[in-house]
Amino acid sequence: MEYSKASVVSVREIAPSIYDMLLKAPGIAKEARPGQFICLYSEDSAHLLPRPISICEVFPDHVRLVFRIAGYGTKELSLKKEGETVTVLGPIGNGYPEFESGKSITVVGGGIGIPPMLYLARKLHENGNEVNVVLGYRDAGLFLNEAFAGYGKVYIATDDGSVGYHGNVVGLIETEKLPVDTVCACGPMPMLKGLAAYTEANGGKAYISLEERMACGVGACLGCITKTKETDGHSHVKNKRICTEGPVFDSSELDFGGAKR
Ligand SMILES: Cc1cc2nc3c(=O)[nH]c(=O)nc-3n(C[C@H](O)[C@H](O)[C@H](O)COP(=O)(O)OP(=O)(O)OC[C@H]3O[C@@H](n4cnc5c(N)ncnc54)[C@H](O)[C@@H]3O)c2cc1C
Ligand code: FES
Known part of the structure; x- marks a missing residue:
């Protein structure tokens, strides 16, 4: 788990105040397990604490996040444009257990x-x-x-x-x-x-x-x-x-x- 810059591929509103964001983040995509999350950092130094967002889907080099605007940080994320970057840390947390097949x-x-x-x-x-x-x-x-x-x-x-x-x-x-x-x-x-x-x-x-x-x-x-x-x-x-x-x-x-x- 390390800090990295992820580049924004797309951000779109999929329901009122709910945003779907695709990030190019090959390191996170490679390691992520279901139930883990990533921390996203604001560009504004007045907002030091990261925003934890769950990993919604994983593709070979990309991760998908879906979030609701709750305050400053998630609003800032919703306004990101294609090609911009965001500092991220992850994947974080334990995730769901691995179950045997056939259950x-x-x-x-x-x-x-x-x-x-x-x-x-x-x-x-x-x-x-x-x-x-x-x-x-x-x-x-x-x-x-x-x-x-x-x-x-x-x-x-x-x-x-x-x-x-x-x-x-x-x-x-x-x-x-x-x-x-x-x-x-x-x-x-x-x-x-x-x-x-x-x-x-x-x-x-x-x-x-x-x-x-x-x-x-x-x-x-x-x-x-x-x-x-x-x-x-x-x-x-x-x-x-x-x-x-x-x-x-x-x-x-x-x-x-x-x-x-
Ligand atoms: C493990 C985890 C996974 C999450 N996954 C998702 C997700 O997939 N989609 C989604 O929409 N939201 C998710 N959340 C909630 C999301 O982190 C908060 O809505 C977000 O941090 C709010 O930040 P803000 O700056 O917009 O709001 P503000 O209220 O301005 O935030 C101020 C501070 O409080 C913290 N904070 C506020 N609300 C929460 C909260 N509910 N949980 C954690 N920290 C909070 C922020 O990180 C920030 O440091 C998740 C939270 C956790 C802990
Ligand atoms: S958020 Fe600091 S110990 Fe968990």
Whole structure:
């Protein structure tokens, strides 16, 4: 993992305030695994902290990122033009575990937690797994749903009922009786908490990616800790850094009472 300059191939808006960016970054593309992320640095020295963005897809020399404008940094990224460069660090984090082939795996993304699930769904499909994809959106402003279709059966839930199942992803999974032996997910904390509880209650394993607020992104500041159920004799709590020990955790390790969102 090292700092590098990635050149911008394209940036386009694919849904309101959601941007799809293709970067030429051969070093990152070569190493990236599903569930990892990269840190992108602002050109403006007043904004020193990097913006962590998940790897959405990987091509031989390129990585695709899909992000929502949330503040200064993501706005700056959305305005990048073809040929400009951005300083990046990565790939960072553990990513999803490597599963044996022939398993039935349910991949779940909610809102801006959807992008990292695309590369995961592709890899699982290529590895001979049966993939069910469950995507949760607020409303009809869908994005990336068509890209998943090549990798598994896609189910859509919307909060307002405008497309697909009216309700959340857990309700959809329950209604459709989708398998939850192995679930991989990324999305807002209430979704992850509900999904983990449902999966564990049905005897399955959930691997969830926590896209929490970060600062340094490289394990140095403890700005991203999450509470786990592990204890040690000294402090009696075992916090983990999402940036280096995550962002993907086995949900049974986590103490959701300590989650920040
Ligand atoms: C591992 C990981 C993967 C992520 N992947 C994606 C993705 O694929 N697509 C996407 O749209 N968003 C993703 N996010 C959230 C994204 O990092 C924030 O929306 C972004 O950092 C906001 O920066 P900003 O300057 O636009 O907003 P501001 O609010 O101005 O940011 C101020 C500071 O807070 C940090 N910050 C603010 N919100 C978040 C947040 N939710 N998570 C982490 N740091 C935050 C910023 O990095 C920055 O240092 C991810 C976050 C994490 C931790
Ligand atoms: S963001 Fe600094 S330790 Fe994780």
